[in-house]
Amino acid sequence: METERLWIRRFSAEDWKDLYDYLSQENVVKYEPYSVFNADQARTEALRRSSDAAFWAVCLKSNTKLIGNIYFRESEPKAFGTWELGYVFNPEFQGSGYATEACKQLLSYGFEHLNVRRVIAKCNPENMQSWKLLERLKLRREGHFMQTGYFKYDSNGDPIWHDTFSYGLLRSEWLNRVE
Numbered sequence: 001m002e003t004e005r006l007w008i009r010r011f012s013a014e015d016w017k018d019l020y021d022y023l024s025q026e027n028v029v030k031y032e033p034y035s036v037f038n039a040d041q042a043r044t045e046a047l048r049r050s051s052d053a054a055f056w057a058v059c060l061k062s063n064t065k066l067i068g069n070i071y072f073r074e075s076e077p078k079a080f081g082t083w084e085l086g087y088v089f090n091p092e093f094q095g096s097g098y099a100t101e102a103c104k105q106l107l108s109y110g111f112e113h114l115n116v117r118r119v120i121a122k123c124n125p126e127n128m129q130s131w132k133l134l135e136r137l138k139l140r141r142e143g144h145f146m147q148t149g150y151f152k153y154d155s156n157g158d159p160i161w162h163d164t165f166s167y168g169l170l171r172s173e174w175l176n177r178v179e
């Protein structure tokens, strides 16, 4: 897929270096359910993503560099038409609207071509950049769930419990949105 500044395409095994560029950074994975990747893990992950239709590589048109990824997967049961959206971008390319541009394209593709009925997204309330992005995309905050889980441990080995903001957007709302 193409937008004004971006190509959005499937992953390939050769993407591992660009993936490693950002997944190796602590601040990037802070709110993710995994830790920083080493080079070998990035190689394996790029290969795995190349056969996983939920992962989209977001690349600059100007030089083809992969600057981030979007996750867009149909939830079960499929009859409900609900898809989950996620995203991780290289900090070097944050703050320029690239995530907004790429996610808009995926939402448009989903609602207009994949018969998606509802899109959901979850994030940690502390992750302001993430929920600001969701609100730019016109998703609605539908809930604040307390201490829903943990991904990381503190220095004593205790779980760091996090809250979850839950967001949603219906196809009817997307089609009737005013930019």
Ligand SMILES: CC(C)(COP(=O)(O)OP(=O)(O)OC[C@H]1O[C@@H](n2cnc3c(N)ncnc32)[C@H](O)[C@@H]1OP(=O)(O)O)[C@@H](O)C(=O)NCCC(=O)NCCS
Pocket: 027, 028, 029, 031, 032, 087, 088, 089, 090, 093, 094, 095, 096, 097, 098, 099, 100, 101, 122, 123, 124, 127, 129, 130, 132, 133
């Ligand atoms: C969440 C994440 C993708 C948001 O990235 P981002 O760069 O803030 O989002 P965008 O690319 O849409 O850029 C928006 C910013 O660029 C600015 N901007 C500049 N030009 C813009 C344009 N043409 N269009 C939109 N925004 C533009 C906006 O004002 C905004 O800045 P602000 O937050 O200071 O107001 C990023 O922080 C990230 O990858 N974090 C680490 C992984 C993560 O936590 N993922 C989510 C887990 S739930």
